[in-house]
Amino acid sequence: MSIITFTLNGSQVSVDAPPMTRLLDLLREHLHLTGTKEGCGEGECGSCSVLVDGELVNSCLVPSLQIQGATVTTIEGLGEQTHLHPIQQCFLEKGGAQCGICTPGMILATHHLLEKHPAPTLDEIREGLSGNLCRCTGYMRIFEAVQQTAKLAEAGK
Amino acid sequence: MRSDVRDYTLTAPGSLNAVLSALAANPRLTPVAGGTELMVALGVGRLGPHELISLHRLKELRFIEEHSGILTLGAGTTFTDIRRNATIAREFPLLVQTAAWTGSIANQNRGTLGGNIANASPAADSPPALLVYDATIELVSANGRRTLPYGEFHLGYKKTVLLPGELIYAVRLPCRFAKHRQYVRKVGTRNAQAISKIALAATALMDGATVREIRLAGASLVDRPARLHATEAVVLGKAITPELRTLAAAALASEIKPIDDIRSTAKYRMAVACNLLDEFLLSL
Amino acid sequence: MAPKEPIVGAPALRYEGEAKVLGRAKYIDDLHFPQMIHGATVRSKFPRGRITAIRYGEGVPWDEFTIVTWRDIPGENTIVHLLKDHPCLVEEIVNHPEEPIVLLAHPDKALLRKAVDAVTIEYEPLPAVFTIEESEAPDAPVIWNSEAGDSPNVFKTYLMEKGNVDDVWASADYIIEGEYSTGAQEQLYIENNGVIAEYTEESVTVWGSMQCPYYLHHALQLAFALPEEKCRVIQVETGGAFGGKEDYPSVIGCHAALLAMKSGRPVKMVYDRLEDMAATTKRHPSRTRHRTAVSKDGRLLGGEIEFAIDGGAYVTLSPVVLSRGTIHAAGPYNWPNLRIRAKAVATNCPPHGAFRGFGAPQSIFGLERHMDLIAKTVGITPEELRRRNFLQPGGSTATGQLIKDPIDLNGMLTRALEESGYHAKRAEFTKTNPTSPIKRGIGFATFMHGAGFTGSGERRLNSLVAIEIDDEGSPEILVSSTEFGQGTNTILCQVAAQTLHIPYKNVRIAQPDTHRVPNSGPTVASRTAMIVGKLVEDASHNLLTCMRASGLLEETYTPEQFCHAALAYKQKHGELRATARYQAPGDIFWDDDKYRGDAYPAYAWAVYVAEVEVDTRTYMAEVKNFWALQEVGKVLNPVLAKGQVEGGVAQGIGYAIYEKCVWKDGVMANNQMTNYIMPTSADLPPIHVLFEEVPSIHGPFGAKGIGELPMDGPAPAILNAIEEATGVCFNHCPLLPEDIFDKLANPTSISADSSQLQPAVAGPVFSGTTS
Incomplete structure (x- = not known):
């Protein structure tokens, strides 16, 4: 067992867990944050996407010991019921979420994309989200949600 | 999740020297960097080694520097690092392209060049680019360092020259390809997050119509990442004519040994490899 | 009095969308019950054969495990769909790879995995067929035979005729022949199949990711020999289905329930991707x-x-x-x-x-x-x-x-x-x-x-829908129609809101729970918007009729007046509930035989x-x-x-x-x-x-x-x-x-x-x- 201490959604947490515990399981089972989903367990679907030190990662492929001292953001750290994050608001309005199981990962991937490309082209969106599989939408509503978020951010400047 | 994580150990000594000492003391230790390969094996219950040591965030391994016309990439360089580096973009565009083809953005944020090379998959994306840029590779262990041409690193299917206790330290690329014609094309199962069915990378220096230098390498053409020396020999010093293209295709067909697997067929791979070679030769 | 803007036809926000974008929607694997343990399935690794022995290997503390075989099934060993040929657990003959034979449960998921790997199934192989061509070959082994089938290896045939095609060939300018084929396709919902089952005091409850709670409800009644009121199925947020969670939840649901019965504890069974893809249904080739x-x-x-x-x-x-x-x-x-x-x-x-x-x-x-x-x-x-x-x-x-x-x-x-x-x-x-x-x-x-x-399918389904006024005076739609991404919740609330002349956000829809919602049929066959939507519209009209007949609601009203009237009715009568049952259109006729x-x-x-x-x-x-x-x-x-x-x-x-x-x-x-x-x-x-x-x-x-x-x-x-x-x-x-x-x-x-x-x-x- 190892004591793993890191910053989770703005608060410091310490967990005693086997060091090879997947970050996904650390979040879901040890810390009871179930917004991060498991779709494939092999880094292919992106449902378990979280941000580690601002970078998008598949939490099913991260051994927990490697997040020692890191900053982790999950979907729970993004918005509040009373105040959705703009990405969440745009996903809601544009129909970017259908069954919702890929949505937390997709929203974090969008967050990462917009950090790197505040005004992404369609090709940048297509590439930036290509590690997050969605079986419901055919991605078109998601593209619109991302574009809308970027537009709002631009207008809000 | 098909493994019991309690059956595995992982340590993170925090410095390269400490890692090397630990590796020297315990030859059973297996290094894990970004985890994008080993953690997949863990998930499906097929991770053989049970004692692991983390290379993640070792500063000594994560660097990109240029000195006297040589670009050195630390083994811990991530694919994202490669994609964001201006020097690499200018001098080695094929490497940027292959980095962009490696897994997804999330995998590129974690996966490292050293890990990709050490994993030694014949289908890996970056090795063909490194091969046609004439890379050398530097290895490090508690006993010291050694450097060899990258083309000599892979010995067979998933076999490399790495000795127990030895790590990849860095890859070096000579900055002398600016005038070369450069080509890479990957044929995968889809446009993103795809494993190569085949890929072909090439660099060539032309002297008028004559090929003065040529390097070819591919993915999933033989059992390891490797140069295509026989095909290069046919083309070297010649002008590209229809006859030469036919000879080159024949040479390629004789030196590659593609296989049938879950992703494609040997005959398809063979045909497409020849087509890609031809596409490159026609562009010269 | 209609609202100023029509609700139907407008892009009303997804009913459960906020919970989904916030990551707060709870799918089956997000739920945890006190005392809950985990279940897993031992499956055949061969396509067809007769089981001769089941061996439980060394190194596993078997006494800590709940082990279920077909002998533990209290009712019929069947997963009922149309026939009863599909066993819940194999008794003797295995008919396909990945067929469930033994069920295991244990509090420790990782140990459970090791136990599954430690069970060996010994068998005598039997000849097998894997394609349409192999199945129909004259010398094919008979792998399926039943009185219900039309001939060996054939589950069902149809003959559909119009006019007399035999007469046209002679006069045709062209006779064109072609053969076309399609492969299997995996639904690949991003959330795998999963359920949690509980068995207490001779009654069974299953929560799960599914399309059709009443299918599983029916399957449980047979497998457990329990009356319908002793079986309860609750759909939780479902991460995609596409048909893949129409029939399969009856399998995994019965399995988890058997383990719950034998262990006396709630049992969660959630497949991983490898198991879900290998073992569950796909599109027919x-x-x-x-x-x-x-x-x-x-x-x-x-x-x-x-x-x-x-x-x-x-x-x-x-x-x-x-x-x-x-x-x-x-x-x-x-x-x-x-x-x-x-x-x-x-x-x-x-x-x-x-x-x-x-x-x-x-x-x-x-x-x-x-x-x-x-x-x-x-x-x-x-x-x-x-x-x-x-x-x-x-x-x-x-x-x-x-x-x-x-x-x-x-x-x-x-x-x-x-x-x-x-x-x-x-x-x-x-x-x-x-x-x-x-x-x-x-x-x-x-x-x-x-x-x-x-054809006559809707008539047989005989769907029922209800609308009930809740304690806040809001109408709540009660249907077994499920949301799994398509928008069931949203469109049914839109239909009710428009019919009741109140805002969309004032309408609720109940979680599908067979103890609470009537059977409005399965959520399949492009039927929810048209068939169930129409019933929701009818039930809404019935609700209004009832409220107006009581004199509590005027011909025109504001949403607030609706709410007051509804609560007043409820206070007076104890509840306010309206229903609508499917009635076949008078001019629709179908002949099942021809x-x-x-x-x-x-x-x-x-x-x-x-x-x-x-x-x-x-x-x-x-x-x-x-x-x-x-x-x-x-x-x-x-x-x-x-x-x-x-x-x-x-x-x-x-x-x-x-x-x-x-x-x-x-x-x-x-x-x-x-x-x-x-x-x-x-x-x-x-x-x-x-x-x-x-x-x-x-x-x-x-x-x-x-x-x-x-x-x-x-x-x-x-x-x-x-x-x-x-x-x-x-x-x-x-x-x-x-x-x-x-x-x-x-x-x-x-x-x-x-x-x-x-x-x-x-x-x-x-x-x-x-x-």
């Missing part, structure tokens, strides 16, 4: 053979269609899949004479099951490819061929159903071809293709999809156009642009409807050129997302969604079904476009680059089929059947 008599001006004189599907090892839903495939095999065309013979055969693959479209994508693929072959043979354009044969109002379908709705397929085709620039592109590609290594093509498919259960009559109350109609590129260096085909024009009646929610169509088209593109199940002796060999290739965001073209709205009297505010339709058209449209691009015809989907290579790079196989066809030399009888 199919083969369609056409023999068509055509006049020289391109009129269909008559046809024979043989449609066969591979049902896997047990009947499950195959007869119903076969039925929909059979009826849709004739397409939106006028067939004066037609005979369709259809059969579902048994193989030793895991049972195939429901997947969006349910047989129709398979037979429509065959027909729409065949239509292009006919056009080529006769020497007219694919467009002209369809125009000469479209069904018209007043005409009749293959089942003899009179077309009463004012459909205009010619107009739709014109619009779709204009929107897509079809003619200009066709001309351009003809010019540019000869000198380009990238061959471009544009093709289309025209098709229809029936909404609701087939397969004649009104197959569906309404159809959605569509023209899909695909633009493709085929790279002759890599033999890869890519869809570059896509237009989906459909007439679905009133569009209840334009954002959700577009999302439904785009998602269906994406799955259809996958079906056409990416998604291949690789089989090895009945085992899916590529049961990983790395190796089963569904399209990513970088693989899909722009999808232009266009609607025409002809209101139907059968649905709420004129709505018809929409969910399955978009799965039907993409594959044939894309393969038609690929033939346009390459000049070579391909008759199987999925069509992978390796398949394109085999034909393009191997001219001998090309000359054997229609790609070399010149109309002038086709002769009176042309066979496009590829060897």
Whole structure:
């Protein structure tokens, strides 16, 4: 067992867990944050996407010991019921979420994309989200949600 | 999740020297960097080694520097690092392209060049680019360092020259390809997050119509990442004519040994490899 | 008094959308019950055989485990669908790989995995068959035989006839034959199958990811020999289904419940991706053979269609899949004479099951490819061929159903071809293709999809819907219809809000719980919007009637007045509840024996156009642009409807050129997302969604079904476009680059089929059947 201490959604947490515990399981089972989903367990679907030190990662492929001292953001750290994050608001309005199981990962991937490309082209969106599989939408509503978020951010400047 | 994580150990000594000492003391230790390969094996219950040591965030391994016309990439360089580096973009565009083809953005944020090379998959994306840029590779262990041409690193299917206790330290690329014609094309199962069915990378220096230098390498053409020396020999010093293209295709067909697997067929791979070679030769 | 803005037809926000974007929606694996332990399944690793021994290996503390075999089943050892041939757990004979034999439960998930690996099944192998051809071969081993089946290895057959097709061959100018086939397709919902079961005081409760709570409810009654009030099923947030959670939850639900009964503790069973892909249902592989008599001006004189599907090892839903495939095999065309013979055969693959479209994508693929072959043979354009044969109002379908709705397929085709620039592109590609290594093509498919259960199905379902006023005075819809991404919650609340003249946000919908909601039928078959939506509208009217009759509600009212009146009624009478039960439209008739009559109350109609590129260096085909024009009646929610169509088209593109199940002796060999290739965001073209709205009297505010339709058209449209691009015809989907290579790079196989066809030399009888 190892004591793993890191910053989770703005608060410091310490967990005693086997060091090879997947970050996904650390979040879901040890810390009871179930917004991060498991779709494939092999880094292919992106449902378990979280941000580690601002970078998008598949939490099913991260051994927990490697997040020692890191900053982790999950979907729970993004918005509040009373105040959705703009990405969440745009996903809601544009129909970017259908069954919702890929949505937390997709929203974090969008967050990462917009950090790197505040005004992404369609090709940048297509590439930036290509590690997050969605079986419901055919991605078109998601593209619109991302574009809308970027537009709002631009207008809000 | 098909493994019991309690059956595995992982340590993170925090410095390269400490890692090397630990590796020297315990030859059973297996290094894990970004985890994008080993953690997949863990998930499906097929991770053989049970004692692991983390290379993640070792500063000594994560660097990109240029000195006297040589670009050195630390083994811990991530694919994202490669994609964001201006020097690499200018001098080695094929490497940027292959980095962009490696897994997804999330995998590129974690996966490292050293890990990709050490994993030694014949289908890996970056090795063909490194091969046609004439890379050398530097290895490090508690006993010291050694450097060899990258083309000599892979010995067979998933076999490399790495000795127990030895790590990849860095890859070096000579900055002398600016005038070369450069080509890479990957044929995968889809446009993103795809494993190569085949890929072909090439660099060539032309002297008028004559090929003065040529390097070819591919993915999933033989059992390891490797140069295509026989095909290069046919083309070297010649002008590209229809006859030469036919000879080159024949040479390629004789030196590659593609296989049938879950992703494609040997005959398809063979045909497409020849087509890609031809596409490159026609562009010269 | 109607609200100022209409609610139906407006983009109301997804009912449960906020919880989903916040990551707060709770799916089955997000739930944890006190004392809960985990369940797992020991499965067969061989396709067919007789079990001789089950060995529990060393090194596992077996006394800590709950172990369930078929002997622990208190009721019947069956997962009931249409027949009872499908055992809940194998007794002696294994009929497919990955068949459940032993169930294990333990508090420690990791230990459970080791225990599963430590169980060995010893067996004597029995001969097995894995394809339609192997199953129907004269010397095939008999792997399935039942009084219910029509003959050995055949689960079900249908014969559908119109006119007298035997008389047309002699007078036909052309007789055109073709054979078309489709592969299995994995639903690939991103959330795997999962349930939690609890067994207390002789009653069983299962929570789970599913489409049809009452299917599992029924299965539990049989497996546990319990009356219906002792069985309870609750659907929780479901992360995609697409048919894949129609029948399978009955299996995993019964398994978890058996472990819960034996262990006395709540048991969670959630499959991982490897197990879900290997063991659960997929779309039925199919083969369609056409023999068509055509006049020289391109009129269909008559046809024979043989449609066969591979049902896997047990009947499950195959007869119903076969039925929909059979009826849709004739397409939106006028067939004066037609005979369709259809059969579902048994193989030793895991049972195939429901997947969006349910047989129709398979037979429509065959027909729409065949239509292009006919056009080529006769020497007219694919467009002209369809125009000469479209069904018209007043005409009749293959089942003899009179077309009463004012459909205009010619107009739709014109619009779709204009929107897509079809003619200009066709001309351009003809010019540019000869000198380009990238061959471009544009093709289309025209098709229809029936909404609701087939024939007398809705009458048998006898669906019931209720609306009840809650403690805040808000109406709550009570239905067993489930949300799994399509928008059930949202559209049903829109329908109720509009009917009750109150804001959308004032309407609630109950979590589907068989102890609370009436059986409004399964959430399948494009029936929710039209059938259940209409019942919600009716129940809403009944609620208003009741409130008005009590004198508590005026003719016109504000939302606040509605709320006050509802609460006042409730106070006075204890509850306020209205219901509506399905009543078959008076003018709908269906003959189950002859397969004649009104197959569906309404159809959605569509023209899909695909633009493709085929790279002759890599033999890869890519869809570059896509237009989906459909007439679905009133569009209840334009954002959700577009999302439904785009998602269906994406799955259809996958079906056409990416998604291949690789089989090895009945085992899916590529049961990983790395190796089963569904399209990513970088693989899909722009999808232009266009609607025409002809209101139907059968649905709420004129709505018809929409969910399955978009799965039907993409594959044939894309393969038609690929033939346009390459000049070579391909008759199987999925069509992978390796398949394109085999034909393009191997001219001998090309000359054997229609790609070399010149109309002038086709002769009176042309066979496009590829060897």
